[in-house]
Amino acid sequence: RKEVEQDPGPFNVPEGATVAFNCTYSNSASQSFFWYRQDCRKEPKLLMSVYSSGNEDGRFTAQLNRASQYISLLIRDSKLSDSATYLCVVLLSSNTGKLIFGQGTTLQVKP
Amino acid sequence: DAGVIQSPRHEVTEMGQEVTLRCKPISGHDYLFWYRQTMMRGLELLIYFNNNVPIDDSGMPEDRFSAKMPNASFSTLKIQPSEPRDSAVYFCASSLGLVGEDTQYFGPGTRLTVL
Numbered sequence: 001r002k003e004v005e006q007d008p009g010p011f012n013v014p015e016g017a018t019v020a021f022n023c024t025y026s027n028s029a030s031q032s033f034f035w036y037r038q039d040c041r042k043e044p045k046l047l048m049s050v051y052s053s054g055n056e057d058g059r060f061t062a063q064l065n066r067a068s069q070y071i072s073l074l075i076r077d078s079k080l081s082d083s084a085t086y087l088c089v090v091l092l093s094s095n096t097g098k099l100i101f102g103q104g105t106t107l108q109v110k111p
Numbered sequence: 112d113a114g115v116i117q118s119p120r121h122e123v124t125e126m127g128q129e130v131t132l133r134c135k136p137i138s139g140h141d142y143l144f145w146y147r148q149t150m151m152r153g154l155e156l157l158i159y160f161n162n163n164v165p166i167d168d169s170g171m172p173e174d175r176f177s178a179k180m181p182n183a184s185f186s187t188l189k190i191q192p193s194e195p196r197d198s199a200v201y202f203c204a205s206s207l208g209l210v211g212e213d214t215q216y217f218g219p220g221t222r223l224t225v226l
Contacts, residue, residue: 043202043217044154087154094165097209098141101154 001026004102006088015062021105023071023088032066035073038104039084042108047073047086059109078109113137115218118203123224129191135184136205143176143206144215145188149202154202160186193225 006023013019013039025033033050048055050062050071061074088102124130129202134142144159158168163180171178175194180186190197200220209211 003175043219045217046214095209097144097159097161097206097215098167099215103153 001102003027003100004088004090006102006105008103008105010106010108012110013078014110015078015080017109018074018076019078019107020075021073021086021088021107023073023102025069025071025088025090025100027090027092028066028069028089030069030092033062033071034089034091034099035060035062036087036089036101037073037084038087044087044101075107078107080109080111083107083109115203115205115216117201117218117221119221120219121222121224122183123226124193125226126194127192128222128225129189130193130197130225132188132201132223133202134186134188134203134218137201137216138184140207140216141203142206142209142215143180143186144206145186146202146204146217147199147203148220149199157188193223195225198223205214 004025019063035047036044038044039048048057048062050064052064054063059076063072085104085106087104090100092098118133141162145157147157148154148156157170158178159166160180176190178188200222202217202220204215204217206215
């Protein structure tokens with residue numbers, strides 16, 4: 001079983017739609033969680049951290065469920081510029097810098 | 112701010128040749144990471160350094176891979192001899208502190224093709 005699992009998609013949605021991505025992780029001791037965004041043939045960039053209480057940044061909302069070992073990202077009112085691959089990322093321990101990346105979920109927003 | 116700089120951006124080589132990838136981290140960042148990304152395996156951490164010292168190299172696939180950080184502003188990842196299965200995008204990233212405290216910033220990557 002992979003340490004971080006995501007539905008690869010692609011998710012094809014019209015502009016203005018709401019879309020949700022899910023991610024599960026296998027190690028219950030995982031300490032920190034993130035969503036990264038990667039545009040085609042570019043480097044990954046941090047989109048947002050994910051906190052236990054849930055957090056929001058504009059049109060983006062991230063949720064964490066430690067009991068179910070489940071992370072989600074919700075994008076509201078999607079824009080053409082949201083088209084990218086979204087990577088679910090887990091930090092196993094704060095004593096190391098070892099990030100575990102999911103395979104990514106591809107989003108394509110259509111006009 | 113220049114960000115993380117990697118060179119070359121593209122490398123095409125033949126099996127058996129030595130390949131050297133280079134990275135200049137963001138000035139002042141104490142941590143440097145080397146990652147590899149393939150379609151099959153996604154993004155994987157190969158090795159990371161703290162203050163120029165290798166801390167965790169458990170992700171280095173085999174002895175053909177080696178990484179050095181001779182000073183705070185330069186690191187290399189070497190593959191010798193290279194094989195077709197090494198074809199991937201290699202990213203270097205740096206951070207001020209450990210993840211959880213500080214963000215990792217990725218360079219643009221080196222796209223390696225081994226024929």
